[in-house]
Amino acid sequence: MSxxxxxxxxxxxxxxxxxxxxxxxxxxxxxxxDCDALTLRFGxxxxxxxxxxxxxxxxxxxxxxxxLQYYADVARWLLPHLRDRAMVMxxxxxxxxxxxxxxxxxxxxxxxxxxxxxxxxxxGNVINFPLIQDLPALLWVVNLGCxxxxxxxxxxxxxxxxDAINFDxxxxxxxxxxxxRETALHVRDALRDLGMPSYAKTTGASGMHxxxxxxxxxxxxxxxTFAKQFAGALAARHPALITAVYRVADRxxxxxxxxxxxxxxxxxxxxxxxxxxxxxxxxxxxxRWSEVEHGVQIEDFRIDxxxxxxxxxxxxxxxxxxxxxRFKLPSLP
Numbered sequence: 001m002s003x004x005x006x007x008x009x010x011x012x013x014x015x016x017x018x019x020x021x022x023x024x025x026x027x028x029x030x031x032x033x034d035c036d037a038l039t040l041r042f043g044x045x046x047x048x049x050x051x052x053x054x055x056x057x058x059x060x061x062x063x064x065x066x067x068l069q070y071y072a073d074v075a076r077w078l079l080p081h082l083r084d085r086a087m088v089m090x091x092x093x094x095x096x097x098x099x100x101x102x103x104x105x106x107x108x109x110x111x112x113x114x115x116x117x118x119x120x121x122x123x124g125n126v127i128n129f130p131l132i133q134d135l136p137a138l139l140w141v142v143n144l145g146c147x148x149x150x151x152x153x154x155x156x157x158x159x160x161x162x163d164a165i166n167f168d169x170x171x172x173x174x175x176x177x178x179x180x181r182e183t184a185l186h187v188r189d190a191l192r193d194l195g196m197p198s199y200a201k202t203t204g205a206s207g208m209h210x211x212x213x214x215x216x217x218x219x220x221x222x223x224x225t226f227a228k229q230f231a232g233a234l235a236a237r238h239p240a241l242i243t244a245v246y247r248v249a250d251r252x253x254x255x256x257x258x259x260x261x262x263x264x265x266x267x268x269x270x271x272x273x274x275x276x277x278x279x280x281x282x283x284x285x286x287x288r289w290s291e292v293e294h295g296v297q298i299e300d301f302r303i304d305x306x307x308x309x310x311x312x313x314x315x316x317x318x319x320x321x322x323x324x325x326r327f328k329l330p331s332l333p
Contacts, residue, residue, distance in 0.1 A: 027042075027135075028072075029069075029072040029135070029139075030069075031049070031052065031065050031068055031069050031072070032052075032065075033053075033065060035052060035053075036050070036051060036052050036053050037049060037050045037051070037052060038052070040136070040139065042134075042135065042136045044113075045111070045113050045136045046111075047111070047136045047139050047140050047143070048143070049065075049068060049139065049143050050143060051064055052064055052065035052068070053065065054095070055095060056092070056095035056096055056147070057095065057096050057097075057279075057280075057281055058097070059279070060280065060281075060304075062281050062303065064095075064143075064145075066303070067142060067147065067275060067281075067303070068139060068142055068143065070275060070303045070306075070307065071138055071139065071142050071275075072135065072138075072139065073307040074273050074306065074307055074310055075135050075138055077273060077310050077314075077315045078138070078149075078271070078272070078273045079132070079133075079134065079135070079138065080315075080321055081151075081271060081272050081273070081317060081320070081321065082132040082133075082138070082149065082151050082271060083131070083132070083133050084117075084131065084133070084155045084156050084157070085117075085131070085132075085151040085152045085153075085154070085155055085156060086117040086119055086129035086130075086131065086151065086152040086156055086159065087129055087130050087131065087132050087141060087149065087150070087151050087152075088102060088103075088104055088129070088150045088151070088152070088268050089102065089103040089104070089130070089141060089144060089146050089150075090102055090103075090146060090147070090148060090150055091103060091144050091145040091146055092145045092146075092147050092277055093145040094145075095277075096147060096277035096278070096281070097277075100277070104127050104129055105127050105128055105129070106128050106129065106130040107144070110130070110140075111136075111140060113136070114130055114131075114137055114140065115130070115131040115133050115137070116128040116129065116130060116131060117129045117130075117131050117152075117156040117159075119156075119159055121266075129152075131156065132149070132151070147274075147275055147276070147277045148204070148270045148271070148274035148275060148276050148277065148284070149270065149271040149274045150268035150269065150270060150271065150274075151268060151271055152266075152268060153166070153220070153263070153267075153268070154216075154220060158216075160219050160220050160265065161216045161217060161218070161219060161220070162214070162216070162218075162220055162223055162263075163213065163214060163215075163216050163320075163326075164211045164212060164213050164214060164320060165211065165212040165214055165223050165226065165227055165263060165329075166209060166210070166211050166212075166227075166262055166263060166269060167187055167209070167210045167211075167227065167230075167231065167258050167259065167260065167262075168203070168207065168209055168257075168258075168259035168262045168269060169183050169184055169187070169207045169208040169209070169210065169256055169257070169258060169259070170206070170207045170256065170257040170259050171206055171207055171255075171256050171257075172243070172251050172252070172253060172254065172255050172256070172257065174253065174254070175253075175254050175255065175256060177206070177297065177298060178295070179241060179254070179255075179256055180206075180207055180208055180256050181208070181292050181293075181295070181296070182241060182256075183208075183238075183241060183242055183256040183258065184200055184208050184210060184292050185289075185292060185293065186234060186237075186238055186241070186242065187210050187234065187258065188200070188210070188289060188292075190230070190233075190234055190237075191210075191212060191230075195327070196212050196327045197212060197213065197319065197325055197327065198210050198211070198212050199211050199212075199213075199286065199316070199317060199319060199320060200286070200287045200289065200292055201272055201284055201285055201286045201287055201317065202282070202283075202284055202285050202287065202296070202298050202301060203269075203270060203276070203284055203298075204270060204274060204275070204276035204278060204282040204283050204284035204285070204298065204301070205270075205276050205278055205282070205298070206298065207256075208292075209269060209284070211320055212327055213319060213320050213322070213325065213326045213327065214326055214327050214328070214329055215326045215327065215328040215329070217328075217329070218329050220263065220264070220265040221265065222329070223263050223329070224260065224261070224263040224264050224265075226329060227260035227263045228244075228260040228261075230258075230260070231244040231258040231259070231260040232244045234258055235258065241255060241256060242255060242256055242257075242258055243255040243256070243257050243258075244257070244258055244260065245257070246259070246261055270284050271284065272284055272285075272286060272317045272320075273285070273306065273310075275303050280299060280302050281302055281303035281304075282298055282299060282301060282302050282303075283301045283302060283303060283306045285300075285301035285306055285309070286315070286316035286317040287316065288316065
């Protein structure tokens with residue numbers, strides 16, 4: 001990250017939020033199946049939902065209403081992981097098989113109650129990202145066609161100081177998911193050797209994400225530097241399985257990339273509990289390490305069964321929010 005970007009991040013810390021959280025207690029929302037549009041009211045707040053019967057997946061048949069209902073059902077577990085983090089909107093107006101586009105700036109008009117995170121960029125632009133602080137904001141952003149949710153790593157009070165390190169395990173095309181699981185266990189073991197706790201989730205697409213909760217302090221560039229060194233050392237230790245080569249054309253076949261570059265300033269990954277624009281509407285889902293060891297599959301976790309899993313096992317990603325159990329990175333350049 002350049003000095004200009006670092007200064008821009010500091011400016012964001014000084015003037016980060018407009019708006020507030022919904023004071024209304026989170027309540028159960030059941031969306032009707034027989035209408036195309038409706039308005040939900042949460043105290044003084046209103047959320048207008050549109051095109052509810054529009055197909056977002058054809059096989060199985062999943063509508064925009066079903067997508068919104070899923071997010072309403074998992075909101076109690078999801079929202080703590082989104083709050084106070086700028087949201088990059090990845091919009092699929094015509095569903096999972098359609099074209100998509102990215103949007104950073106909150107569209108205008110937007111609800112006056114929507115909280116915003118103002119972040120200065122290297123270009124000199126200051127962008128007002130939406131903050132997903134509560135259920136009305138969550139439904140509002142999903143109604144824009146955001147199938148998955150992509151928030152910043154660092155909270156908005158200082159967008160240059162993340163509270164986690166991530167490793168995106170990305171299989172080279174044609175590589176079996178069993179090799180992704182094997183890689184994940186190597187990552188876990190190497191982190192454990194350093195005294196670092198780690199938590200895994202499926203990406204909902206083809207790989208896995210591994211996160212380490214850290215004590216805030218190091219900059220995003222310092223976290224990136226650690227991740228790069230770690231990924232390179234791990235690839236050297238397991239050259240027949242793991243690569244840290246970022247350029248797609250240079251990655252060896254039948255390998256898994258331990259992608260450190262997703263720790264760069266301004267990058268995002270699909271949030272925990274995000275539905276992905278994949279066949280069967282798979283969901284990025286936290287795992288027990290025992291599940292990784294026993295052969296879990298991406299397709300095991302979908303829009304139709306993750307709410308029931310959450311009700312049964314709770315939020316396995318909760319340690320990412322806890323004050324205790326965070327690793328303190330050593331001094332980095």
